Amino acid sequence: MNGWQAVLAALLPSVGVGLIFWFAMRAIINADRSERQALARMEADDTRAGAAEVSEP
Numbered sequence: 001m002n003g004w005q006a007v008l009a010a011l012l013p014s015v016g017v018g019l020i021f022w023f024a025m026r027a028i029i030n031a032d033r034s035e036r037q038a039l040a041r042m043e044a045d046d047t048r049a050g051a052a053e054v055s056e057p
Contacts, residue, residue, distance in 0.1 A: 001009070
C-alpha cells in the first residue's frame with residue numbers, strides 16, 4: 001500500500017464517523033429549534049385567546 005493510501009485508510013473511518021455525528025447533531029438541533037418555535041406559537045395563540053375571552057363582556 002502506498003504511503004498516501006495508508007494515510008487515507010487510517011483517516012477515512014474517523015472522518016466518516018465525524019460526518020455522521022455532525023449530520024445527526026444538526027438534525028437534532030434543527031428539530032429542537034422547530035419544536036421551540038411551535039411551542040412559542042401555541043403559547044402566543046393561547047395568550048391571545050385568553051386575552052380575547054377576558055376583554056369580551
